[in-house]
Amino acid sequence: MSPPPQLNISDPAVRRYLRLVRLQVLTPLALLINLATCLVCSFLVHPSLSGVSREHLTSLSPSPIVVGVYWLLVFAGQIGFCLLLVIARKEETKARRNTLVSLGLSVVLANWVMAAWAVAWTLQTFVASTVMQGLLVLLLLYANLNLLLRSANHPTSSRPLDALFIHAPIRLFLIMPLTLMLWESLFITMKHSWTITIPEDERDRYHWEGVAVVASTSVVGLLVVAARGDIVWTVGAMLTLAAVAFGPYHNVPVLATSIVFMVLFPITLVAALVFSHVRESKQEGAIALPPDAEEQPTHTSYHHEDEHDPEVERLRIRMEDEQQHTDPAPAPPPPRHAGNGHQNDSVEESVWG
Numbered sequence: 001m002s003p004p005p006q007l008n009i010s011d012p013a014v015r016r017y018l019r020l021v022r023l024q025v026l027t028p029l030a031l032l033i034n035l036a037t038c039l040v041c042s043f044l045v046h047p048s049l050s051g052v053s054r055e056h057l058t059s060l061s062p063s064p065i066v067v068g069v070y071w072l073l074v075f076a077g078q079i080g081f082c083l084l085l086v087i088a089r090k091e092e093t094k095a096r097r098n099t100l101v102s103l104g105l106s107v108v109l110a111n112w113v114m115a116a117w118a119v120a121w122t123l124q125t126f127v128a129s130t131v132m133q134g135l136l137v138l139l140l141l142y143a144n145l146n147l148l149l150r151s152a153n154h155p156t157s158s159r160p161l162d163a164l165f166i167h168a169p170i171r172l173f174l175i176m177p178l179t180l181m182l183w184e185s186l187f188i189t190m191k192h193s194w195t196i197t198i199p200e201d202e203r204d205r206y207h208w209e210g211v212a213v214v215a216s217t218s219v220v221g222l223l224v225v226a227a228r229g230d231i232v233w234t235v236g237a238m239l240t241l242a243a244v245a246f247g248p249y250h251n252v253p254v255l256a257t258s259i260v261f262m263v264l265f266p267i268t269l270v271a272a273l274v275f276s277h278v279r280e281s282k283q284e285g286a287i288a289l290p291p292d293a294e295e296q297p298t299h300t301s302y303h304h305e306d307e308h309d310p311e312v313e314r315l316r317i318r319m320e321d322e323q324q325h326t327d328p329a330p331a332p333p334p335p336r337h338a339g340n341g342h343q344n345d346s347v348e349e350s351v352w353g
Helices: 012-042 049-055 063-088 091-102 106-122 126-149 160-189 202-228 231-245 252-287 299-307 309-325 340-352
Strands: none
Touching: 012 049, 012 063, 012 091, 012 106, 049 063, 049 106, 049 126, 063 126, 063 160, 063 231, 091 126, 091 160, 106 126, 106 160, 126 160, 160 231, 202 231, 202 299, 231 252
């Protein structure tokens, strides 16, 4: 009985296949652990995730309902992401398979880190939760830059599932930790938080740092939307701003800043899409035609153009004058001898008699 064939690990195709199988096992497992941990910490533990946020109010404390809707969209998109991993073995999904494999373990690690953050946040170990949020942002930045910089990973109209279940959930997974959760945890770690019993004037000391975070992260988001016409970033940023605006503690500066950028995001998106459509229409309408024969430059046309140049005309006259002075005079015709003329007359008389 012959031994079974062994896989050549050095073959790039074999290594890609093994990475795909690894992702098909680890990604659903990490998502399941993250989802179960967040559900337990939200409904079965006291204080819950939202309860800790209410006990330690900051200028960025969000609305639990809006945050719940946001993460429901993220988890639904990641379930679709796992389903695409399962069907990625088919040959017609080769481009999608390469996109999924290019993400590597960043999405898997991001789910593990978020589950660890939920535990740290519930235990109110805010230094650990801030570190977890920083790692989560770094992992998701890597995943999104990977999708952005690789031209083969860009979603197209022929692959709408890639945009819906790969690009959208990975981008939404990044937006809220980057623009809200990291900063809320950092403020609590820095003791820039308060409880309901603290007087109003002491709470006002931390309003402007909340305004700075909302304004700076929103400006970055507006640049992304303006450059790419990114619908997903617009939706994620507006949900994040709505969570801050309708949070448990309403402070006027942060509320006004959030509302202003909630209006600016859809306006920027519409302007970016219109500009992109107009530019594509101009590129499609500009048809390059071959130049006419009359427009092609020839030696004669250059010669006629040079004749109108006064410098060229003076140089030409000067060269003609020098040529006339240097040319030798024409040789005079040989003189006619008289003797020869009389000889010719006598010959003619003898001939004609």
